[in-house]
Amino acid sequence: MGEITLGQIVHSRAGRDKDRYFIVVGIVSSEYVLLADGNLRKIGNPKKKKVKHLVLHDSLALEIKERLKDGKKVLDADLRKCLQSMNLL
Template sequence: MLSNNLSVGQVVKATSGKEKDKLFFIIKVVDHQYVLIADGKKRKLGKPKLKKVKHLEIYNVINNKVNNKISSEQNVTDVFLRVELTKLNDLV
């Protein structure tokens, strides 16, 4: 099982598909094989991408702001996701 340590707000990079080599946040862990990802630009919160975990490079970076907002069902915007991913681009 690959997704034992996955969390909402965790940073991942797509390793296949049209979004290859782009960073995303995990928006929801669906099950042990699938997660929903969004970046606020191409993949917006209104229509996140269902992606297999095996097609993602998992980083040990969890954005607590994103995690807290999604977990507490606060209003999360696409602009907020883009800003947070831009901050993390240099670190990952």
């Protein structure tokens, strides 16, 4: 399993959100990350999920990653737009 980073596109392989795509918006520890998609899971209330329950993709949401690193505000619409542009939402 590769290294997980902010802004990475992932999809869930377990739980009630199975097969949904998310963007990593926070890293809690080596086992847990915070996920949001701007639709079901908003940026204000991200989903805490174990990394072992995720499928990691090589795709990155670069604009989201830069905003998160700089501490700038990320909107739910930004997350939705990013996932829609990749035909994942």
